[in-house]
Amino acid sequence: MCRLWHQLTQKVDEFFDHALAKPYRVDVYTRFVRDFEERLNPLRLAEMGIKISQDIDSTLSLLPTPFVLFIDCSRPADPAQHLEFLTDLLSRITKDKSPDAHVLVLSTLAHTKLLFGDLEGSKTDIDAAWKVLDNTDAVENSVNGAYYRVAADYYKVGLTCKVETFTVPLNM
Numbered sequence: 001m002c003r004l005w006h007q008l009t010q011k012v013d014e015f016f017d018h019a020l021a022k023p024y025r026v027d028v029y030t031r032f033v034r035d036f037e038e039r040l041n042p043l044r045l046a047e048m049g050i051k052i053s054q055d056i057d058s059t060l061s062l063l064p065t066p067f068v069l070f071i072d073c074s075r076p077a078d079p080a081q082h083l084e085f086l087t088d089l090l091s092r093i094t095k096d097k098s099p100d101a102h103v104l105v106l107s108t109l110a111h112t113k114l115l116f117g118d119l120e121g122s123k124t125d126i127d128a129a130w131k132v133l134d135n136t137d138a139v140e141n142s143v144n145g146a147y148y149r150v151a152a153d154y155y156k157v158g159l160t161c162k163v164e165t166f167t168v169p170l171n172m
Helices: 002-018 017-038 042-053 065-070 078-090 101-117 119-134 139-166
Strands: none
Touching: 002 017, 017 042, 042 078, 042 101, 078 101, 078 139, 101 119, 101 139, 119 139
């Protein structure tokens, strides 16, 4: 039975990677994958959820499915819905059951907050992710990469803000 869930995960992941599936990914995730997500590998679920979070837009959930084809999906996502989706995903993936999946979603949430300008929220999530990583023996490279990418971006933004704040013009 476990093999069947693995095969289903692979097929759903293939579907999400297909270019023509992009307008339907949010719907398929919320109406199909959410029904059996507790049976999926938590890390694969986190990866799928992160992929889907990039497609979150308030107008897609309000329109009937045939009209989705006529919407410009390249528009930026609504920050509140994007953060709500990732926070909900994080609440369903516990750090006790799957610390690597928890860190992956937490790092993505921190990166999203950073992109939307919430430096304090981003720092809080980065610190929480580090606590979990520090107590975990083996973590997949993609999880480490997500953590270190957001940590580096956070410190780049922090240094940029400090340099701009404390720059004193020279009087000649």
